[in-house]
Amino acid sequence: MVSHLRYACLPALLFGLSACASPAPTADEAPTDAPVESAENVETTESDDPTDYAVTFNGRQIDLRPYVQGFPYSRITPDLEQGHLLYFETTPEGTWMRKIDALPEEGQVDLSQGHKLNDIDWSTRNYWGGEYNRTLEGLIFRGDERNDERINLYHLDLTTGEVRALTDVDYIYAVGFSGDDRLMAYVVRNGTEEPFNSCLRIRDLGTGEEQQIWCDEGGKDRLTWSGIEFDPANRHVVLNLQHDGDRRTTNLALFELPHPAEHDEQVFDAPRQLLERGTRHMRLGALAESFDGERLLYISAESGQDALYALDVESGTSTLLSALDHEISDAEIVEPEGSGPLLFLLLEHPTGSIAELRDLASGELLQREKFEESVYVADAFADRLALSSSSVRTPFELDLVALNADGPLSAPITMEARRLAELPAELFEKLVHCKVERVEFETFDTVETPDGPRPRTLHAYYFEPVNPPTDADRLVRMTAFYGGGNYFSSANQIMCEAGVATLSPAVRGSFGFGADFAALNDGDLGGDEIVDLFNAARWLEKNKGYAPHQIGVYGSSHGGYATMRALTFPPGTNDHNDVYPFGFGLSHAGFSDIITFFNTSNIPDWVILEAGDPTVDAAKLEDRSPLTHVDRLTSPLLLTHGANDSRVPVAESRQFAEAATAASAPVTYVEFEGQGHGISGLQNTLRYYRAVFSFLEGEVLGGGDSRSGEVRADE
DSSP: OOOHHHHTTOGGGOOGGGTTTOSOSOSSOTTTSSOOOOOOSOOOOTTTOOOOOEEEETTEEEEOHHHHTSSOEEEEEEETTTTEEEEEEEETTEEEEEEESSOOSSSOOOGGGOEEOOSOOGGGSOEEEEEEETTTTEEEEEEOSSSSOOOEEEEEOTTTOOEEESOOSSEEEEEEEOTTSOEEEEEEEEOSSSSOEEEEEEEETTTOOEEEEEEOTTOSEEEEEEEEEEOTTSSEEEEEEEETTEEEEEEEEEEEOOOTTSOTTOOOOOOEEOSOTTOOOSSEEEOTTOOOSSEEEEEEOTTSSOEEEEEETTTTEEEEEEEOSSEEEEEEEEOOBTSOOEEEEEEEETTEEEEEEEETTTOOEEEEEEESSEEEEEEEETTEEEEEEEOSSOOOEEEEEEEESOSOTTSOOEEEEEEEEEOOHHHHHHHOOEEEEEEEEEEEEEEEETTEEEEEEEEEEEEEESSOOOGGGOEEEEESSSOOOOSOOHHHHHHHHTTEEEEEEOOTTOSSSOHHHHTTTTTOTTSHHHHHHHHHHHHHHHHHOOOGGGEEEEEETHHHHHHHHHHSOOTTGGGOOOOOOOSEEEEESOOSOHHHHHHHOSOHHHHHHHTOOTTTOHHHHHHTOGGGGGGGOOSOEEEEEETTOTTTTTHHHHHHHHHHHHTTOOEEEEEETTOOSSOOSHHHHHHHHHHHHHHIIIIIISOSOSOOEEEOTTO
């Protein structure tokens, strides 16, 4: 079974400010791209729902109901071992957790029949996935209680719906369970600012007894986001260790655990580092359930591309099993009917996914299948997989796949799939308003090829409205960071229905193109990644006929920063002498001052990786901060932010809005009370879109006739 707690920090799944922390906001834009959640066992019809779903823009009326209520289900998570399914549903009253007690033997699951587990409105708190535990006979999940990312462990009784806290700490970095589900290992981070102190603890879930194994005291070698793997005898665990505050210089650490007969006050030694200290592994993680006490499988991108290794724990010798040609997004040990255990890998690339089945011992490739969609494993158990997929053209689909070793020698494992859940066909027609085109554009630098240096070419998706406006009213928003993903975006479709196009480019630093490409912006935050945006905008001018004032940038988190940075960019940065006159910007949860962000964020190590160490590079970080150059802001900018955000504290948007207003720069600010790093809940989502369309019509198309400044909660 997939452990969402163990897999939450698989390095292949990390992106930017997500910090290996949350599977929640999508990379494209946290406020709007994820399906909206909800639930309550109340039949809601259009006549009893007083919610106003209509927004207007440039003479068009857009009905948001199909997007936010047509398929109101999200985070659909089957448990193939226990046989149930958990998911969320968003209603006008709130976001609720539902459960279906038994998966159907045939046909699709009817999500309208799930029963409501409790009265918690999950739009007011984070839920970061859970795993059923046989000892506690319930779900153990990571989450918080007020959308502030004070992440702790909780137990959910799947019969009564009762939720109780298992920990009360500042933050949980990692958690893992022994094979018998009796022991729980977890890493606690203490403190509110760098340097944090992190400790490994072991709890016996049967007795409740707990021991602290080791604390890093904020030193050179620190515990971090990670999976945790027990050996079968429960004598050791393996997890990630970070060196020198560098996210991409990591190690695998072996901890010895207490024996039941040993004294309660046993003193534990520092962990044994299994790999060479200081190696820049960049993407390092042990494969779940692969540690047999002597041998461990792990993924590393030490070479610049993901590769699969086997580690002899006693000798510390690593053996390369296979170099992979794309980034790994999921790894599961499966056992097809009629076969021994195999390794199922999902590889990610810009236009889809690749599934591989490999021999568990040798890493030999047995067979390979390509998908046009982006696929991830929702759950796995024995010979079955639940695979969820979507693409830029196709919304959500969930398939139940049975593996059998009854195929020919060329493809010995057959994969028999049946659809478990999907969007209704009639809804699909209401949601699709974009024509999608995969495009490439050249940026400013070159890459070495066998034929000599060639201009660097970047990947992007272009979403064009099926029903475009007149040339004078054309607008296009461009993803500032986290672009190029092959997934269905409700936000893009809403914009297309409104007549606004989207270009989603994968600028340097993006994932999906190998670790070397992802590292191109390390230490250069707000530098060449922004110049890539300039070249994308010029591609739009040349190939799609837009004028600069019609081209805007948008994004959340890192993308929110990049949006502000693009609109305030000093032309001398990195000696490019380049700038672009963007027409507008939409920034959600972005940081405006890198140093204040470092001092107040819960992920300061991200700043060190992407921007530099503030104790050494303070002058550079100040220059790379949009707040420093707020006087360069001449294009209208919409800022949105959740008041409870701990990853990027709300003060980052507040201070930029205040400074821009003082400088008479065109800024509009909207704050969301009770929200964290993303925006969740029906009313908050509707309010977000109203703010966006009001801004685009008044400040962009209208030339600023509407007022700038703070938009209050009642607006």
